[in-house]
Amino acid sequence: MTEKIIKSIYQEVYNLFPEDNGKLELRYVCRNWIFPNHFEIMLDIIDKLCVKHQGDVLVCKLAALLHDTGLVYKRTCGSSQNHEERSIEFAELTLKKYNITPKIRKEIIECIKSTEPQHQPHNTNGRIVRTADALSQFISIHFIAKAAFAQDFDEYITWLSKKINTNFEKICFEDEKKQAKPILDYYKNALQLYMSKKNSVEK
Secondary structure (H helix, E strand, O other): OHHHHHHHHHHHHHHHOOOOOOOOOOHHHOHHHHHHHHHHHHHHHHHHHHHHHOOOHHHHHHHHHHOOHHHOOOOOOOOOOOHHHHHHHHHHHHHHHOOOOHHHHHHHHHHHHOOOOOOOOOOHHHHHHHHHHHHHHHHOOHHHHHHHHOOOHHHHHHHHHHHHHHHHHHOOOHHHHHHHHHHHHHHHHHHHHHHHHHHHHHO
């Protein structure tokens, strides 16, 4: 039953995200980008962490699938601002549609909130989803690809400098922090080198 619900909601979310027709401005929200490069990686990490920390697979996987739906659901502008609130709204509607109990819905919503830096998770499921969200971006090409999606390179550098640190702080488990630390250090060193060379040229 769990697998059937996960597959059904997977398809629901997949259908929400647009296909890449080569004309979309926000190509990082296309299903052929976000599924293999974020959602699928999150789901793989969640499988491992749920075994390791006795997490609830249904809660964690549904939270992972629904946590970024606000990137497209009711989005009216180029900014992703308030996508968290839209994701929760879409999640509530979808979970009710599939008759997910109020107790489980509440747990899933809490996990979705836990993907935000300022919202500390209250339980193991929240820590698993928060870690999977952050770690998926370290071990994939997420940070590199965002440079191609950015309109302004200086803005991208500012975003990356902040993002790598906030993402690292979101990782809740020591083994996963150890996995991400060399990648964090690489980006920090690369950014430092970039800024020093940029400043020397500008002088």
